[in-house]
Amino acid sequence: MTSRDIVRVASAQGFWGDSLDAPRRQVDGGTVDYLMLDYLAEVTMSILQKQKERDPKMGYARDFVGAVESVLPAVAERGVRIIANAGGVNPAACGAAVRDVLDKHDAGAVKIGIVTGDDLLPRLDELLDAGHELRNMDTGESLFAVRERVLSANAYLGSGPIVEALAGDARIVITGRSTDTALTMAPLRFEFGWRDGDWDLLAAGIIAGHIIECGAQCSGGNCLYDWREIPNLADVGYPIVEGRADGTFVVTKHPNTGGRVSVQSVAEQLLYEMGDPRSYITPDVTADFTTIQLEGAGENRVRVHGIKGRPATDKLKVSIAYRSGFKAVGTLVYAWPDALEKAQLADRVLRQRLERLGLKFDRILTEFVGANATHGPLSPAAGDLPEVQLRVGVRSGDRAMVERFTREIAPLVLNGPPSVTGFAGGRPKVEEIVAYWPALIDKNVIQPRVEVA
Amino acid sequence: MRVRLVDIAHARSGDKGDTANVGVLALKPEWYPLLARELTRERVAAHFKRMIDGDVERFEVPNLHGLNFLLHGALDGGGTMSLKTDAQGKVYSTALLRLELDVPDAEAKRLGLPGAA
Numbered sequence: 001m002t003s004r005d006i007v008r009v010a011s012a013q014g015f016w017g018d019s020l021d022a023p024r025r026q027v028d029g030g031t032v033d034y035l036m037l038d039y040l041a042e043v044t045m046s047i048l049q050k051q052k053e054r055d056p057k058m059g060y061a062r063d064f065v066g067a068v069e070s071v072l073p074a075v076a077e078r079g080v081r082i083i084a085n086a087g088g089v090n091p092a093a094c095g096a097a098v099r100d101v102l103d104k105h106d107a108g109a110v111k112i113g114i115v116t117g118d119d120l121l122p123r124l125d126e127l128l129d130a131g132h133e134l135r136n137m138d139t140g141e142s143l144f145a146v147r148e149r150v151l152s153a154n155a156y157l158g159s160g161p162i163v164e165a166l167a168g169d170a171r172i173v174i175t176g177r178s179t180d181t182a183l184t185m186a187p188l189r190f191e192f193g194w195r196d197g198d199w200d201l202l203a204a205g206i207i208a209g210h211i212i213e214c215g216a217q218c219s220g221g222n223c224l225y226d227w228r229e230i231p232n233l234a235d236v237g238y239p240i241v242e243g244r245a246d247g248t249f250v251v252t253k254h255p256n257t258g259g260r261v262s263v264q265s266v267a268e269q270l271l272y273e274m275g276d277p278r279s280y281i282t283p284d285v286t287a288d289f290t291t292i293q294l295e296g297a298g299e300n301r302v303r304v305h306g307i308k309g310r311p312a313t314d315k316l317k318v319s320i321a322y323r324s325g326f327k328a329v330g331t332l333v334y335a336w337p338d339a340l341e342k343a344q345l346a347d348r349v350l351r352q353r354l355e356r357l358g359l360k361f362d363r364i365l366t367e368f369v370g371a372n373a374t375h376g377p378l379s380p381a382a383g384d385l386p387e388v389q390l391r392v393g394v395r396s397g398d399r400a401m402v403e404r405f406t407r408e409i410a411p412l413v414l415n416g417p418p419s420v421t422g423f424a425g426g427r428p429k430v431e432e433i434v435a436y437w438p439a440l441i442d443k444n445v446i447q448p449r450v451e452v453a
Numbered sequence: 454m455r456v457r458l459v460d461i462a463h464a465r466s467g468d469k470g471d472t473a474n475v476g477v478l479a480l481k482p483e484w485y486p487l488l489a490r491e492l493t494r495e496r497v498a499a500h501f502k503r504m505i506d507g508d509v510e511r512f513e514v515p516n517l518h519g520l521n522f523l524l525h526g527a528l529d530g531g532g533t534m535s536l537k538t539d540a541q542g543k544v545y546s547t548a549l550l551r552l553e554l555d556v557p558d559a560e561a562k563r564l565g566l567p568g569a570a
Contacts, residue, residue, distance in 0.1 A: 274476055
C-alpha cells in the first residue's frame with residue numbers, strides 16, 4: 001500500500017488511432033503516477049487476429065511501442081508506470097517488442113508484466129463441447145450458428161491480474177482483452193489496498209475509468225455543452241484522475257492545456273455508451289451510476305463522490321468476432337440547382353441498373369448527405385441546397401456481387417444526371433465485414449495468467 | 454409555449470451492437486423535473502418511430518439531471534455491419550434534441566426557459 005494521499009492516473013489513449021503525442025504530453029505536463037492507454041474497441045481484436053495469422057509476431061497495437069519509447073525517461077527515472085491493453089491477441093509479442101525498446105535505451109531493469117488468459121479461441125471447441133453455448137446476448141442464438149466463421153473470442157478480464165502484475169513490481173503492464181475501466185481501477189486498487197468486497201471503492205475506481213477511458217472526450221472533446229466557448233481544442237489536455245483511498249476522486253487535466261473539464265463535460269461522458277445506469281456490470285463490481293455526485297472544485301477540476309457498488313456477477317463478458325459477408329459504399333456529389341433531385345434520380349438509375357444486372361443484396365441503403373444522412377426522416381425539408389452527396393451502400397454474402405456494384409458508381413458521372421463531381425477517390429473498396437457477437441461465460445472457467453519479467 | 458429540447462438540454466450518444474444510447478442532460482438542474490416529466494419512453498419512441506426498428510428503454514439518472522435512452526435496432530445491424538454514415542450512433546444525440554415540448558406559459562416563465570416572456 002502507498003503512503004501517497006493522492007494517486008494520479010492519466011489517460012493517454014482513448015482508442016487505437018488516438019493522438020500519438022498524448023502519452024508524452026501527459027508525462028511532460030505535470031505530475032502523474034500512472035499512464036493508462038486504452039487501445040481495444042469491440043472489433044479491434046479480430047483485426048489483430050487476422051494480422052497474427054499472417055505473421056505470428058504481430059497481433060498487438062504497434063502504436064504502443066512508440067508510445068513507450070516517447071515516455072521512457074519518465075518510466076525509467078521518475079517511476080511513472082504504464083498500463084495498457086495494447087497486447088491485443090498477442091501480449092507476449094507486444095512485451096517482446098517493448099523489451100527491445102527498453103534494451104535499446106539502456107532501461108533493461110524496467111520490469112514488464114504480461115496478462116493473458118483472455119484468449120478463448122484455442123479453447124473454443126472444448127468450451128462449446130463442455131456446454132458453454134456462448135449464446136448471443138442480443139439475439140439468444142447459440143455460437144454454433146457461426147462457429148466456422150469465428151475469427152477471435154476473448155473474455156473481458158478485470159482488475160485482478162493487473163493488480164498482481166503491479167504487486168510483482170511491473171513498471172509496464174500489458175494486457176489483452178481487459179475491460180477498459182480496469183486499466184484505471186487496478187492502479188487505484190493496488191495503491192490503496194482495496195479488496196474484494198469493498199464494493200463502493202471498486203465501483204468508484206470503475207467509474208473513474210469510465211470517465212477517462214475515452215481520452216479527451218471528458219475534457220472538452222466532443223462536448224456539446226457550451227462547445228463554442230471551450231478554449232484551445234488544438235492543444236486539448238487529456239484527463240487525469242486524482243484518486244484517494246476513500247474512493248473519492250477529482251477529474252482534471254494539466255495546467256496550460258486546452259479543452260475544459262467541467263461538471264457538464266464529465267456528465268456527458270458518464271452517459272456515453274451507457275445501458276442501465278443502476279447496473280454497470282464489470283468483472284470486479286456492479287457500479288451504480290445513479291449514486292455519482294459531481295461538483296465543481298476549481299478551474300478544470302470536478303470532484304466525484306458518493307459512489308455505491310454491489311457485488312459482481314459470476315459471469316464474464318466474451319467478445320467474439322466472426323466473418324459476416326462483404327460491403328461497399330459509393331459516393332458522388334451533386335451541385336445546385338436541384339442538387340437533391342439530381343441525387344435522387346441518380347439513386348433510382350443506379351438501382352435499376354443493379355437490378356438489370358441481377359445483383360442481389362441483403363441490404364441496399366441510400367443516404368443523401370446534406371439532406372438526411374444523420375437525422376433521417378427527422379430532417380426538415382431541405383431548400384435548394386448548394387450540394388448533396390449521394391451515398392449508397394450494399395451488403396452481401398457474395399463478394400462478387402459487391403465487387404460488381406463498385407463498378408456502377410463512376411459511370412454515372414457521364415451517363416447519369418448532370419452537375420456531378422466528387423469521384424476522384426476512385427472505385428469504392430470492398431470490405432469484409434467482421435461482425436460482433438457478445439456473449440457471457442462462467443467466471444470459473446477463465447484463468448488469468450500473470451508473468452512479470 | 455413550444456420549447457425546443459436543444460435549448461434546454463445537451464446530449465451524448467454511443468453504441469452497443471445494434472443499439473444506440475442517448476444520454477440527455479438538463480442544461481440547468483432546475484429544468485430536470487420538466488425533462489423527466491415530459492420526456493417519456495412513449496414520447497421518445499414516437500419521435501424515433503421511423504428511424505429505428507426496435508423498442509425504446511428509458512432510465513432516470515436524477516443525480517446527473519439526466520435521462521438515458523436505449524434505442525434498439527437503430528444502427529442497421531450496428532458497428533461493422535452497418536451501412537449508415539452514423540454507424541455508431543454518434544449523432545442520435547442531436548436527433549433527439551430536435552424534439553419539441555409543450556410547456557405551459559406560466560411554468561416556462563417560472564423556470565426561465567429560453568424564449569419565455
